[in-house]
Structures are given as C-alpha cells and as structure tokens.
Amino acid sequence: MWTSKRSDLRAAQSEKDREAVxxxxxxxxxxxxxxxxxxxxxxxxxxxxxxxxxxxxxxxxxxxxxxxxxxxxxxxxxxxxxxxxxxxxxxxxxxxxxxxxxxxxxxxxxxxxxxxxxxxxxxxxxxxPQGLPGDALVLAAGSVYLAVSKTGIAIHGDVDIRGELTTHKRTDSPDGDDGLSG
Structure with missing residues (x-):
C-alpha cells in the first residue's frame, strides 16, 4: 500500500513537471x-x-x-x-x-x-499563397515572384539590375559539360 501511494505521488509530480516545460x-x-x-x-x-x-x-x-x-x-x-x-x-x-x-x-x-x-x-x-507556380521554390512579395524549378527560373514582375549582366546562349553538349557557351 505504502509503495503504491509513493508511486502515485511520483507520477503526479512527474506529470506536473512535464506540464510546466x-x-x-x-x-x-x-x-x-x-x-x-x-x-x-x-x-x-x-x-x-x-x-x-x-x-x-x-x-x-x-x-x-x-x-x-x-x-x-x-x-x-x-x-x-x-x-x-x-x-x-x-x-x-x-x-x-x-x-x-x-x-x-x-x-x-x-x-x-x-x-x-x-x-x-x-x-x-x-x-x-495563391497564384504562384507549382513544383518550384518560390520567393514572393505580393504578385511579384522568383520561381526556381527543374525547368528554369521564372521572374514575374519588374527587374532592376545594378551592375553587369552577362548572358550565355545554351547549347546542347554531348561531352557532358554545363551546356553553356560564352
């Protein structure tokens, strides 16, 4: 009897401690x-x-x-x-x-x-969020967004570029390089 009462008190104290965490x-x-x-x-x-x-x-x-x-x-x-x-x-x-x-x-x-x-x-x-592309990682602010997916990058909204912009024409490359040419 005494052991059961002590066990019940420990269980009650343990429950009280868990509730406080x-x-x-x-x-x-x-x-x-x-x-x-x-x-x-x-x-x-x-x-x-x-x-x-x-x-x-x-x-x-x-x-x-x-x-x-x-x-x-x-x-x-x-x-x-x-x-x-x-x-x-x-x-x-x-x-x-x-x-x-x-x-x-x-x-x-x-x-x-x-x-x-x-x-x-x-x-x-x-x-x-509604109206954003699916199957993409999207960074959005209102209706403006940048979406990165397996098929490419989509930008919806105005773009302000400060600094140089370099573009590359994509080429099909049988040798397995990155497919970009300068």
Missing part, C-alpha cells in the same frame, strides 16, 4: 526590429489558469531564425500579424547567441520563453 508554441508577431533581428510575439494558444483560459503573456525580444551560411544570408522581414513558431531552448542561450560559440549558460533557466527562437512563415488556414 515549454518546448514550442505558435505565435503572432506584435513588432519586428530589423536592426537587432528580433521580434515581440503573442502566443496564440491560451493558458489554463485556475480552471479557465487566459491569454499568455507576450514574449519580447526573441531572436529570429535567419539563415546565415558563410557569406550567404536569407533574411526574413516580418510585419505585425505574421504567424510563426517559437522553439524554446533547453537552457539559457544568451551567451552562445551573443558569441556564436560554445558557452556556459548565464543563468540556471531551463525551457524559459525568453530563451526561444522565432521561426516565422507559418501560413494559417485561409492565408495560403
């Missing part, structure tokens, strides 16, 4: 700060507090997932109302994100919303 959550952008590449967000799922649901507190100053690979960058640009996902770090990640190197955590925080990373670009139902 934050891993990820859908959020909406409240403000975007391009100079620091951070956002303020509002969680979209309400929290249960004393038997009723209430809006969760906003999370301020989250780093944005910006793809940086060597000299190449894919930089997003958010506006109020955009929807994304927050990924919560296991530990205080401030020092590691400041230096880009391995670092000890500044605090003992675990799974804290302020140690989250914002990954934007979620299209909620009803906001799915």
């Amino acid at each position: 934050r891993v990820s959550m859908p959020v909406q952008v409240l403000a975007f700060y391009p100079d620091t590449m951070t956002v303020d967000v509002q969680p979209l799922v309400k929290e249960a507090i004393d038997g009723s649901y209430a809006s969760a507190a906003p999370i301020l100053g989250l780093h944005i997932a910006c793809l940086c690979a060597g000299d190449y960058v894919i930089r997003p640009w958010y506006k109020r109302g955009d929807v994304g996902w927050v990924i919560v770090a296991d530990f205080d990640s401030d020092a590691a994100l400041q230096t880009g190197r391995e670092a000890e955590p500044n605090t003992r925080r675990n799974h804290a919303p302020e140690d989250s990373l914002f990954l934007g670009g979620v299209c909620p139902a009803g906001k799915v």
